[in-house]
Amino acid sequence: MKSLSELREEIDRIDREILALLNRRARLAQEVGEIKKKKGLPFYVPGREAKILSKLEEINQGPLPPESIRAIFREIISACRALEEPTKVAFLGPQATFTHLAALKHFGTSSDLRPMDSIQEVFDEVEKGRVDYGVVPIENSIEGIVNYTIDMFLDTDLKISGEIFVSVNLHLMSKEAELSKVKKVYSHRHAIAQARKWLSENLPKIEVEEVSSTAKAAELASREPGTAAIASEAAALLYDLNILAKNIQELSKNFTRFLVIGKTDSEFPSGRDKTSVMFSTKHVAGALFKALQPFAVYDVNLSKIESRPTKKKPWEYVFFVDIEGHRKEDRVAKALEELKETCSFFKILGSYPAGFKE
Numbered sequence: 001m002k003s004l005s006e007l008r009e010e011i012d013r014i015d016r017e018i019l020a021l022l023n024r025r026a027r028l029a030q031e032v033g034e035i036k037k038k039k040g041l042p043f044y045v046p047g048r049e050a051k052i053l054s055k056l057e058e059i060n061q062g063p064l065p066p067e068s069i070r071a072i073f074r075e076i077i078s079a080c081r082a083l084e085e086p087t088k089v090a091f092l093g094p095q096a097t098f099t100h101l102a103a104l105k106h107f108g109t110s111s112d113l114r115p116m117d118s119i120q121e122v123f124d125e126v127e128k129g130r131v132d133y134g135v136v137p138i139e140n141s142i143e144g145i146v147n148y149t150i151d152m153f154l155d156t157d158l159k160i161s162g163e164i165f166v167s168v169n170l171h172l173m174s175k176e177a178e179l180s181k182v183k184k185v186y187s188h189r190h191a192i193a194q195a196r197k198w199l200s201e202n203l204p205k206i207e208v209e210e211v212s213s214t215a216k217a218a219e220l221a222s223r224e225p226g227t228a229a230i231a232s233e234a235a236a237l238l239y240d241l242n243i244l245a246k247n248i249q250e251l252s253k254n255f256t257r258f259l260v261i262g263k264t265d266s267e268f269p270s271g272r273d274k275t276s277v278m279f280s281t282k283h284v285a286g287a288l289f290k291a292l293q294p295f296a297v298y299d300v301n302l303s304k305i306e307s308r309p310t311k312k313k314p315w316e317y318v319f320f321v322d323i324e325g326h327r328k329e330d331r332v333a334k335a336l337e338e339l340k341e342t343c344s345f346f347k348i349l350g351s352y353p354a355g356f357k358e
């Protein structure tokens, strides 16, 4: 068996090799950047990045688990991209919200991440070209759709270029060191709903106040003695709070799904893509059935359907549908073409690499 010092020497040697390889990779990415600049192509190619990650996952033999491989390579890619220019990303702030975690998970720490006060502001920043992309929440696995985000697509021409899943682990945190000192709890509406059972069992008579985000709740709890927040671990770190109870959400498997919005979708198919469309049907019997039939005919799996009021005329609806596959794949293209023919309104919101649910 090798001694401790021998093992450490070998690790140091390997680290030097990794460093040299990382810089070789970075120089190649810079060359790619030069070519893209000359051709006027966007530097960020989400489909290519997703393909790199899934290929590495495929060949990985461990012991590192796939989520570690993805996290490490996300950072490598983020750093390589930043050599050209850090990708500018607006997200629903403040710092340490779950949307911030989603943006970090997708774009890496070498990106220029900018917190915004509202979902509307994230859309505005992208539309005005002040940032390259935006990250907004779209649905939670327990609470369902984020109406505000989905309705924004009625009024914008922005496209979807990515999706991100973040597992929501909610903790009760406070400046206080004991639960008995907590007299009031702050959090976001969704987080309060997800922790309702725990609250009624453990803090039954306590005032609970809704605020705009879990991070805002943590900030308030850091300033007001006798209060606590339900928020993420990142918020506890940022605001230096004690975690008094861990994982107080009702279901241990609780995810929020986020969308990346931009001026274009992800044109480059990654091999594991989704496509989102919105449409309205004519007011005739069987219209929705006819609209969705092409998906069955061309064997295209539908992963979500949501209907929302158009807000123009009462009782008129627009449907939002997510399907598996890229709009450039033959069967998807055919199904979408046929769907379009049956609709009074139809728009492709974008094709993008499917997010990883870890």
Ligand SMILES: C=C(O[C@@H]1C=C(C(=O)O)C=C[C@H]1O)C(=O)O
Residues within 6 Å of the ligand: 028, 029, 032, 033, 043, 044, 045, 046, 048, 049, 052, 076, 077, 078, 080, 081
């Ligand atoms: C290097 C490229 O440009 C960017 C950086 C990538 C990387 O570092 O791997 C991948 C895709 C692009 O977002 C490329 O397109 O290959």
